[in-house]
Amino acid sequence: MQDTAMSKWLSPLMAFCLSFLIIATLAPITGIQIDRQLDFWILWLVTMLILALPICYLEIALAKRSKTTALQALSQLTRDADASQKWRLVGWMGVAFIPFLAGAMLSNASSVLAVASLDISSSILVAVLAVLGLALSLLPRQILVIVTTLGVLASIIFANVMGTALPEWQVTPVEFSEWGSATVLALVASGLGMGLYWQSSLVKNSTQEQATKRALPIWLAQLVAVIAFAFFAIKAQVPAFTYTIATLAAAALILNMAREQLQQRQLNVAVQWLVLAVPLLLWIVPNISMIFNPLLMLWGLVICLIYAIFAGWIMKISHLRKSMNFSSEAFYNIWRIAVRVVLPLSIIVAIISVVGSLF
Structure with a gap:
């Protein structure tokens, strides 16, 4: 494991950078960066609270219980759990x-270029x-986090300094399809379901008393990424290059973590x-994103759905209660209701919404 003194800030930094960059990848699919619909952004923030926060706690709880990678x-x-x-x-x-x-x-970074x-x-x-990403994935994880962070911060600064022209906010009626997009951006774009955050500081997750001390900083970093993206758009060459560097380092980072799991x-x-290489190189095929982008969203939602059902209905209650170690039984009960009922139903509705938008 690559756990060091840096682990205290490693997970929140990863959460901010990965969320920001994955949002930038998925946002064009939803059209939110073009329309700037205030009602949609409010809906997105609500899903961050009722969906992303519970599943963030879920990841940390599973990490504390298992003491190993996903x-x-x-x-x-x-x-x-005596499960199949x-x-x-x-x-x-x-x-x-x-x-x-x-x-x-x-693929999105190539379009930005x-x-x-x-x-x-x-x-x-x-x-x-893709080749550079695979090669850079051999670098130490801390270096990749630092490069990603510097690239993201530089992109945000240069995008604003060089005249980011964004449309005015507008209020429109909430549509059913927006729930699917908001759920995708709250869960898939936050990197949830892949076990990246528990893997980034596994020893700390395994020993710390309360899950809140690990989950809350990660969730807050994800929330800051959402807010930062609200004022971000690439209109010049310099932020296009810094964004590409950040995306390349982030891709190498998550490939590094996937390889550790396989090892x-x-x-x-x-x-x-x-x-690692085959799924990465599939994006070389021209116009393949028209097929893969919907698949990407559905795949990410299904992963989160399975984890929610497994943790909420299959695992033993006592195991998760001990891992969460909430200060109040009421907090645990609220979290359990969210994981058992709110998350599965919301994700199923989001899947229906995404599939419906394809036809």
């Missing part, structure tokens, strides 16, 4: 989703970025690289 944890957690081994598939779904998401991020008027094919740019399962090295 893919490895499911073996232990299913044994503890089929539940372990969600771990594999999560680790396979990571390179798929990294490919989407790099069009702002810089680079006369290079998008497919070639994606291929170059813990003692997979052959060649198989590890295939699992």
Whole structure:
């Protein structure tokens, strides 16, 4: 494990940067950056509270219970719950989703580089970025977090200094399809369901008394990323390049973490690289994003749904209560209702919304 004294701030920094960059990847699909609909942003903030916060606590609770990374944890957690081994598939779904998401991020970055008027094919740019991402994933995790953070901060600063022209806020009627988009941005764009945050500081998660001390800083960092994105748009060459550097480092970071999960399962090295490289390189195919973008959103939602059902209905109550270690039984009961009822129903509605928007 790469747990050091830096682990105290590593997870919140990751949460801010990854949320910001994944939001930037998924936002064009929802159209929110174009319309600037105030009602949608309020709905998004509500989903951050009632959906993202409970599942953020869920990740930390599972980490404290298992004391290992997400893919490895499911073996232990299913044994503890006397549950079917089929539940372990969600771990594999999560680790396979990571390179798929990294490919989407790099594909979006190649589109952003069009702002810089680079006369290079998008497919070639994606291929170059993918190879660089795989190579950089071999760097120490702390270095990748630092580069990602500097890139994100530079992008925000330069985007505003160089004249970010955003439309005025407008209030419009809330539509059913907006719930699906808000849920995707609250859960998938926050990196939830992949186990990245419990993996980033595993020792601290395993020893700290209350889950709140780990979950709340992560959630607040995600919330700050949402607010920062409300005032962000790339209209110049410099922020386009800094954004691409940040995205490249972030993609390398999550690939690094996915490879660690695969290593813990003692997979052959060649198989590890295939699992990472194939989903990443699929984004080279021209116009493949038209098919993959909806799949990306649905896949991420399904992962969160399975985790919510497993933790809320399959795991033993005593195990999670001990892992959460809330100061009040009332807080635990509220969280459990959110995970057992609110999360599954909300995600199912969001899946219906996303599927409906495709037809």
